[in-house]
Amino acid sequence: MDQDLHIEKLSEAFDRACEQMEQENYEAALEALVWLHDNPVPDALPTEMFRRIYGFQAWGLLASKYxxxxxxxxxxxxxxIEAAKNETPSKSVKADIGRLSGILSELSISPE
Structure with a gap:
């Protein structure tokens, strides 16, 4: 798949997730954000960055409510983390671990 087309699909999934969050349809928002997580173009930095910056941040916001x-x-x-223990993790996996860990850490110290 063309990288630009794929970024467009990631953007559409992100927009869907945000719309669903605004409508308080949290289950559908989560589904869109998980799809966004699961569908980067391997080794294509723009798709990795899009999902990590926008997708993970939105997922963290959703996690604070749902x-x-x-x-x-x-x-x-x-x-x-388990996969990283069993094999040498890629830069992408290391970055995902760092970003997800940071978001979860923020959630655990945020006032309810």
């Missing part, structure tokens, strides 16, 4: 989103983020992080 506990299943936080639980899913914790599960994704745990899988990445």
């Amino acid at each position: 506990p299943p989103a936080k639980k899913k983020m914790e599960e994704v992080l745990a899988k990445k």
Whole structure:
């Protein structure tokens, strides 16, 4: 798939997630954000950065309002950490671990 077309699809998923969050349809928002996480173009920095900057931040916002989103983020992080223990992690996986860990850390110290 053409990288520009793929970035457009990632952007559409992000927009969908934001719209769903505004409508308080948190389950659908989570589904869109998980899709965004799961669908970068490997080794294509713009798609990696888009999902990490915009997607993960929106996911963190959702997780602050919707506990299943936080639980899913914790599960994704745990899988990445486990995979990193079993093999040499890519720069992308290391960056994902750092960003997800940071967001979850912020959530745990934020006032409810």
